[in-house]
Amino acid sequence: MTARVLDGQAIGAAIRAEAVPDVQAFTAASGRPPGLGIVLVGNDPGSEVYVRNKVKAGGEAGLWVDLQRLPATAALDEVLQLVDRLNASSVHDGILVQSPLPSAMGKGASQRVFDAIDPAKDVDGFNPVNVGRLVQGRARLKPCTPSGIIEILDRSNIQIAGRHAVVIGRSEIVGKPMAMLLLQRDATVTICHSKTPDLPSVARTGDILVAAIGRPGFVTADFVKPGAAVVDVGTTPVFERETVERLFGPESPRMAAFEKRGSIVVGDVHPGVAAVAGALTPVPGGVGPLTIALLLKNTILAAQGRL
Amino acid sequence: MTARVLDGQAIGAAIRAEAVPDVQAFTAASGRPPGLGIVLVGNDPGSEVYVRNKVKAGGEAGLWVDLQRLPATAALDEVLQLVDRLNASSVHDGILVQSPLPSAMGKGASQRVFDAIDPAKDVDGFNPVNVGRLVQGRARLKPCTPSGIIEILDRSNIQIAGRHAVVIGRSEIVGKPMAMLLLQRDATVTICHSKTPDLPSVARTGDILVAAIGRPGFVTADFVKPGAAVVDVGTTPVFERETVERLFGPESPRMAAFEKRGSIVVGDVHPGVAAVAGALTPVPGGVGPLTIALLLKNTILAAQGRL
Numbered sequence: 267m268t269a270r271v272l273d274g275q276a277i278g279a280a281i282r283a284e285a286v287p288d289v290q291a292f293t294a295a296s297g298r299p300p301g302l303g304i305v306l307v308g309n310d311p312g313s314e315v316y317v318r319n320k321v322k323a324g325g326e327a328g329l330w331v332d333l334q335r336l337p338a339t340a341a342l343d344e345v346l347q348l349v350d351r352l353n354a355s356s357v358h359d360g361i362l363v364q365s366p367l368p369s370a371m372g373k374g375a376s377q378r379v380f381d382a383i384d385p386a387k388d389v390d391g392f393n394p395v396n397v398g399r400l401v402q403g404r405a406r407l408k409p410c411t412p413s414g415i416i417e418i419l420d421r422s423n424i425q426i427a428g429r430h431a432v433v434i435g436r437s438e439i440v441g442k443p444m445a446m447l448l449l450q451r452d453a454t455v456t457i458c459h460s461k462t463p464d465l466p467s468v469a470r471t472g473d474i475l476v477a478a479i480g481r482p483g484f485v486t487a488d489f490v491k492p493g494a495a496v497v498d499v500g501t502t503p504v505f506e507r508e509t510v511e512r513l514f515g516p517e518s519p520r521m522a523a524f525e526k527r528g529s530i531v532v533g534d535v536h537p538g539v540a541a542v543a544g545a546l547t548p549v550p551g552g553v554g555p556l557t558i559a560l561l562l563k564n565t566i567l568a569a570q571g572r573l
Numbered sequence: 574m575t576a577r578v579l580d581g582q583a584i585g586a587a588i589r590a591e592a593v594p595d596v597q598a599f600t601a602a603s604g605r606p607p608g609l610g611i612v613l614v615g616n617d618p619g620s621e622v623y624v625r626n627k628v629k630a631g632g633e634a635g636l637w638v639d640l641q642r643l644p645a646t647a648a649l650d651e652v653l654q655l656v657d658r659l660n661a662s663s664v665h666d667g668i669l670v671q672s673p674l675p676s677a678m679g680k681g682a683s684q685r686v687f688d689a690i691d692p693a694k695d696v697d698g699f700n701p702v703n704v705g706r707l708v709q710g711r712a713r714l715k716p717c718t719p720s721g722i723i724e725i726l727d728r729s730n731i732q733i734a735g736r737h738a739v740v741i742g743r744s745e746i747v748g749k750p751m752a753m754l755l756l757q758r759d760a761t762v763t764i765c766h767s768k769t770p771d772l773p774s775v776a777r778t779g780d781i782l783v784a785a786i787g788r789p790g791f792v793t794a795d796f797v798k799p800g801a802a803v804v805d806v807g808t809t810p811v812f813e814r815e816t817v818e819r820l821f822g823p824e825s826p827r828m829a830a831f832e833k834r835g836s837i838v839v840g841d842v843h844p845g846v847a848a849v850a851g852a853l854t855p856v857p858g859g860v861g862p863l864t865i866a867l868l869l870k871n872t873i874l875a876a877q878g879r880l
Contacts, residue, residue, distance in 0.1 A: 377709065394705025401704050401749055402684065428768055430775075436756055442708055445752075445764075449743055452768040454775060457752075461735055461759040468737075468761060471778075 269543035272422050278555030281417060281563060282327055288566050289328040300569035301330040303358040305348055308338030308368045317364050323558045329565055338368045342375050346382050353384040359569035360389035386571055389564040400443055403450050406571060407564050412444035414556025415476060415497050424495045424545060427452035432472030434458055440478040440499050477534035483513045486536040493544035499553050500534030513537060576850040579729050585862030588724060588870060589634055595873050596635040607876035608637045610665040612655055615645030615675045624671050630865045636872055645675045649682050653689050660691040666876035667696035693878055696871040707750055710757050713878060714871050719751035721863025722804050731802045731852060734759035739779030741765055747785040747806050784841035790820045793843040800851035806860050807841030820844060
């Protein structure tokens with residue numbers, strides 16, 4: 267048996283295509299396209315890639331994307347002032363501050379920035395008001411990655427209601443909101459994490475298994491109930507040849523990609539899971555494209571909410 | 574084997590006693606006691622009892638409790654105006670609006686009122702800002718019942734970290750915040766509900782089992798892992814003799830109480846669970862006293878935060 271591959275590229279493209287009429291309607295009604303302000307502080311290489319993809323996808327969808335850069339040496343107050351300006355702006359409908367902020371800003375800096383973003387413009391859904399509304403089942407702007415995973419499952423005809431969903435990882439960005447969204451869809455939900463004893467046997471109770479821990483290849487076949495739908499949220503850059511060879515084998519396409527580039531992005535799910543799972547999101551090309559598609563959708567929602 | 578009974582009365586009394594020096598210190602520092610405004614709309618019999626207990630316990634702890642009553646015919650706007658006045662008041666540190674509001678106010682009325690309460694005075698922890706902060710592990714004011722359950726477990730030396738906790742019920746008031754608090758304490762957490770297939774076998778995976786569904790005696794022995802700690806959040810008034818007799822037997826003290834009063838309050842946990850569980854909270858005298866103790870504690874916390 268080999269798991270059905272859930273094509274995030276195709277699903278993400280479908281969502282972006284569906285958004286085009288909404289963008290056109292908004293633009294016609296308000297005389298300007300929906301606007302997304304992205305704040306990038308410093309030049310973390312991962313963040314540069316993420317932001318470049320967001321800017322590109324936004325432009326292709328007909329949004330106005332305003333990338334505001336601050337140097338890595340910027341003070342937290344400068345970021346907060348910039349957020350205040352974007353909050354007050356009439357042409358920025360959505361605001362996104364790329365994480366992580368430079369570590370010199372201190373612990374808790376990101377949360378202070380998320381707290382400062384107008385909840386109506388908070389397209390990442392990290393402001394506590396939106397987190398609270400998510401728990402209460404009435405959020406307008408929901409975190410992009412878990413919402414995107416719901417879209418993958420729905421559009422792949424994977425039933426959620428009445429199934430047991432296991433989420434590995436309890437981050438604010440994925441694990442916790444994922445659990446809440448699955449619960450609202452009538453799944454029974456288990457959240458497990460690094461302190462869970464015998465993680466494989468807990469994971470194996472899942473008809474749906476979401477892995478969001480950032481440990482390459484950590485979720486091996488023994489974590490997976492035969493036939494389960496497995497969603498791989500991990501995207502860890504791997505620079506060690508041995509790791510790539512151990513996970514994918516010396517003759518694999520991924521090894522070849524590694525030889526060419528010197529690193530590849532690896533998910534949390536071990537390739538051997540494909541022989542056990544019923545369905546599986548690949549990395550890359552699984553959850554990632556959905557996160558971006560949902561960011562565009564959230565920007566449009568935020569813009570419509572301000573009409 | 575008979576389960577150890579977790580004495581909520583004693584634990585609640587201990588928490589209230591510990592609060593006395595804090596009340597005295599606040600009163601000395603600010604020239605007035607911590608103030609709790611309680612809004613009661615209409616005269617639902619259950620709400621009358623709850624509010625009476627809260628007023629009494631607050632007074633005994635040295636708080637100033639200001640009960641504001643509105644008639645059952647009050648409009649939602651009147652409630653919101655009253656909340657605004659209490660928000661602006663310098664002597665009301667905590668605000669609680671007793672649920673349920675009269676059904677004539679329409680669906681969503683309670684949430685609109687909770688949204689209006691200043692998060693710094695929101696001693697129930699139902700404002701979305703506080704719900705969000707709870708998820709993010711940084712709430713100052715946490716919902717009273719789940720916080721009280723954590724106190725019961727801690728003070729009864731029941732380990733949470735590394736254990737599997739199963740929460741039956743997914744309400745905003747108990748189930749969801751309970752799951753979040755247990756997760757923050759490093760439990761593996763499963764949330765199940767009315768749409769969960771084979772609920773007994775899911776519940777039986779719990780080292781800690783929290784029942785919060787409001788169905789008298791629903792959680793029978795087959796739901797319980799031998800030795801588990803079982804927390805009974807249910808408090809449903811039962812008026813049918815047959816139900817009481819079926820659950821407790823014709824010669825039981827609870828049957829006698831029923832004969833005397835015509836109704837008794839029954840938990841979600843069947844009496845037969847005592848033969849399987851390792852520890853068990855009774856109803857009454859389990860979770861209820863903790864809910865009130867934590868309300869007092871939250872009022873003091875809110876007052877201290879405004880000093």
